[in-house]
Amino acid sequence: xxxxxxxxxxxxxxxxxxxxxxxxxxxxxxxxxxxxxxxxxxxxxxxxxxxxxxxxxxxxxxxxxxxxxxxxxxxxxxxxxxxxxxxxxxxxxxxxxxxxxxxxxxxxxxxxxxxxxxxxxxxxxxxxxxxxxxxxxxxxxxxxxxxxxxxxxxxxxxxxxxxxxxxxxxxxxxxxxxxxxxxxxxxxxxxxxxxxxxxxxxxxxxxxxxxxxxxxxxxxxxxxxxxxxxxxxxxxxxxxxxxxxxxxxxxxxxxxxxxxxxxxxxxxxxxxxxxxxxxxxxxxxxxxxxxxxxxxxxxxxxxxxxxxxxxxxxxxxxxxxxxxxxxxxxxxxxxxxxxxxxxxxxxxxxxxxxxxxxxxxxxxxxxxxxxxxxxxxxxxxxxxxxxxxxxxxxxxxxxxxxxxxxxxxxxxxxxxxxxxxxxxxxxxxxxxxxxxxxxxxxxxxxxx
Amino acid sequence: xxxxxxxxxxxxxxxxxxxxxxxxxxxxxxxxxxxxxxxxxxxxxxxxxxxxxxxxxxxxxxxxxxxxxxxxxxxxxxxxxxxxxxxxxxxxxxxxxxxxxxxxxxxxxxxxxxx
Numbered sequence: 235x236x237x238x239x240x241x242x243x244x245x246x247x248x249x250x251x252x253x254x255x256x257x258x259x260x261x262x263x264x265x266x267x268x269x270x271x272x273x274x275x276x277x278x279x280x281x282x283x284x285x286x287x288x289x290x291x292x293x294x295x296x297x298x299x300x301x302x303x304x305x306x307x308x309x310x311x312x313x314x315x316x317x318x319x320x321x322x323x324x325x326x327x328x329x330x331x332x333x334x335x336x337x338x339x340x341x342x343x344x345x346x347x348x349x350x351x352x353x354x355x356x357x358x359x360x361x362x363x364x365x366x367x368x369x370x371x372x373x374x375x376x377x378x379x380x381x382x383x384x385x386x387x388x389x390x391x392x393x394x395x396x397x398x399x400x401x402x403x404x405x406x407x408x409x410x411x412x413x414x415x416x417x418x419x420x421x422x423x424x425x426x427x428x429x430x431x432x433x434x435x436x437x438x439x440x441x442x443x444x445x446x447x448x449x450x451x452x453x454x455x456x457x458x459x460x461x462x463x464x465x466x467x468x469x470x471x472x473x474x475x476x477x478x479x480x481x482x483x484x485x486x487x488x489x490x491x492x493x494x495x496x497x498x499x500x501x502x503x504x505x506x507x508x509x510x511x512x513x514x515x516x517x518x519x520x521x522x523x524x525x526x527x528x529x530x531x532x533x534x535x536x537x538x539x540x541x542x543x544x545x546x547x548x549x550x551x552x553x554x555x556x557x558x559x560x561x562x563x564x565x566x567x568x569x570x571x572x573x574x575x576x577x578x579x580x581x582x583x584x585x586x587x588x589x590x591x592x593x594x595x596x597x598x599x600x601x602x603x604x605x606x607x608x609x610x611x612x613x614x615x616x617x618x619x620x621x622x623x624x625x626x627x628x629x630x631x632x633x634x635x636x637x638x639x640x641x642x643x644x645x646x647x648x649x650x651x652x653x654x655x656x657x658x659x660x661x662x663x664x665x666x667x668x669x670x671x672x673x674x675x676x677x678x679x680x681x682x
Numbered sequence: 683x684x685x686x687x688x689x690x691x692x693x694x695x696x697x698x699x700x701x702x703x704x705x706x707x708x709x710x711x712x713x714x715x716x717x718x719x720x721x722x723x724x725x726x727x728x729x730x731x732x733x734x735x736x737x738x739x740x741x742x743x744x745x746x747x748x749x750x751x752x753x754x755x756x757x758x759x760x761x762x763x764x765x766x767x768x769x770x771x772x773x774x775x776x777x778x779x780x781x782x783x784x785x786x787x788x789x790x791x792x793x794x795x796x797x
Contacts, residue, residue, distance in 0.1 A: 248713045248747040255706055256699050290743070317742050338746040343699075 238354060239264045239282040243274045243299070244315070245291050249338070253286065253315075256343050257350070271299050281307040284353060286346065287332075289316035289323070297330065304331045311353045313346065367429050374423035379416055381564050382557035386549045390417065393546045398424040403496075403543030405481075406519040411598030412548035414519040415479060422475040427515055430474030433467050438480040446488055447504055456505020468501055468512055475515045481541065482522030482533065493537045516541070551593040551600060552646070555653035561597060562588055565604040566616070578608055583618045589654060591623060599624075648673065649682050691790050692752025714751055715791045718744070722784055729780065734771040737780075738763060753790055759783045 240263050244250035250267045257263050266282075268274035271294030274285075285303060289296035296314065303310055314327050314335045324335040334349045336342050373379065380387060380394075397404050398421045406414045415434060422432045440448055451466030467476060478484075484492065495501050500511050518541050527533035551558065562580065570577050580588070584607075593599050607620040638646070651662045652673075659677075663670040676682045700707040721744050728736045741760045748756050759779055763771075770776060 246717070246743060246747060248710065248717055249750070251706075251710060251713065252696075252699060252747075252750055255703070259701065317745060338749070340749060342746075 237264050238262050238284070239280070240266075240350070241274060241277070241282040241285045242267045243271065243285060243291065244288045245269055246288070253343065253346070257347070274299070275302060278303065278306050282310055283357070284311045284313065284350060286313045286315045289314050289318060289327070297327065300327060300330055300332055313349055315342065315346065364429075371423045371428050374420045379420050380413060381561050382554060383560055384554045384556040386554055387557060390546060390548065393544065394420050394424070397421045397544050397546070401515050403541055404517040404546060405542050405544070406517065406546045406548065408521065408548030409550050409596055410521050411596035412550060413597050414548060415477065417546060417548065418475070418477040418517045418519065421517060425475070425515070427474050431471055432475050432477065433471035434477040434479060435467050436479045438483040442485050445485070446491065450491070450501055450504055452504035453506040456503070460505065466503065468495065468514065469510060471514045473513055475517060478516070478518045480520055481518040482520035482524055482527055486532065486534065489534045489537050493534065493540060496540050551596045555589065555650055558589055558600065559585055561600055562604050565601045566608055569605050569608050575608065576614060578611060578614050578616055580616050581618070584616045584621050586654070587618050587621045589650070645676070645682050648676065652682065688754065690753065690755070690786070690793065695750055695752060711794050711797065714747060715794055717747060718787050718791055722787060725780065729777070734768060737771070751790070753786065756783055756786045759786070
């Protein structure tokens with residue numbers, strides 16, 4: 235453990251030396267003794283880890299010194315060591331921020347020792363938590379969490395960076411498996427709120443009748459079965475981020491209550507009377523077209539505009555052809571490392587097969603395909619036969635990608651050929667039997 | 683069967699804390715003697731001025747070091763005084779308690795000087 239600084243403030247020189255000598259038996263403790271409050275205050279700027287403070291100093295009252303410590307060095311722990319047994323004095327000092335109160339009695343030195351040990355252990359735990367939080371933050375460094383090299387992904391990086399710098403609401407849209415929660419986490423863990431909670435609620439996973447109590451919490455006795463108070467997800471996410479996934483599935487009655495919470499920045503638990511202020515950042519996600527849902531009367535327009543904030547759309551994987559092999563290689567590497575297997579590579583035929591597929595399940599499906607391919611492979615190179623698609627989907631099945639216009643189909647075909655032949659316009663024009671100038675024009679206008 | 687007379691003081695706690703540091707041990711003995719003498723002088727002064735409320739504070743301050751040095755008889759007297767209200771401190775019984783305390787502490791100091 236690193237050095238731990240302790241300041242002893244004690245006007246009884248004998249007792250002060252006694253404590254100092256005793257605590258010095260731990261080589262990790264760096265101890266200084268002060269015989270007056272004034273002397274100590276002159277050194278408080280050094281922000282010791284811990285202060286043992288005699289309440290009855292002749293020059294300055296212990297309560298005044300405690301207050302000064304709290305203002306100047308809020309992280310410093312304070313243990314009051316006093317001859318007074320008065321419980322109300324002890325309670326007042328604990329309320330004012332003292333960490334413990336020890337009466338000068340026969341066993342006080344061993345009690346002090348144990349209290350300091352406990353404080354140090356908590357400090358170590360706190361430091362470990364901070365370290366883990368930093369690691370989680372690094373994990374969600376968005377260029378590491380969201381893999382890709384396509385223009386679409388680069389646009390998303392830029393939007394995540396903007397979103398993480400402010401408290402603006404974020405609405406993330408995209409088909410299932412495109413990484414909406416990953417984006418939400420990347421925003422949170424790169425924002426000033428990263429050390430506060432990230433609370434995710436999947437609106438479609440919770441039964442409608444339970445969703446309100448899950449979000450708002452309830453007081454004891456609010457309804458049959460409410461045996462204790464429950465804190466809702468809004469409160470749990472306090473000072474952090476609340477991620478509402480599949481917001482498009484929210485019941486219209488509950489939408490009205492959500493709107494009120496967002497507008498007023500406060501809530502009342504079910505069965506409660508107390509208004510609870512809220513400070514949180516809201517990110518929502520849906521695979522639905524909310525504008526269409528508003529037109530159909532399934533989603534409130536006023537809520538839609540409140541939630542819109544900074545919109546981020548995640549394209550389906552088939553529109554990120556550049557990224558398919560990057561992701562595939564990343565997933566293969568991850569799987570091999572997690573399962574302590576030798577790393578694998580992809581044959582050119584296996585790569586082509588992967589590039590031709592439409593991925594209705596998007597990134598999640600690609601990961602499942604790659605994990606299975608690594609398991610099924612007999613060697614260090616993944617072959618065509620190792621790439622197994624689910625029975626419901628067909629490779630190169632544009633019709634399964636959802637209905638599109640002819641122009642959209644054309645662009646999709648051209649894009650996939652350009653990706654396959656590394657943007658070789660002449661070659662692609664020849665393969666598709668179209669003019670090179672047509673391809674150049676489409677590229678210049680950002681149509682492909 | 684006769685019981686052993688209680689020791690006037692017990693240096694075991696101080697020896698434990700000193701952990702073989704003779705310099706520290708001697709310094710603490712010296713400090714204890716000088717703090718006691720100063721406190722007893724202070725008590726006599728306050729008695730002469732009839733400032734009985736201040737005497738409690740002086741005794742309260744002396745108690746921790748007296749406990750460390752294992753002067754149990756003195757600790758008991760101080761605990762008795764701590765229970766007294768101001769009017770009782772003007773009674774002859776209180777003066778007697780103070781006299782006993784002074785006698786004990788002076789004897790302790792004398793024995794410590796001889797060590």
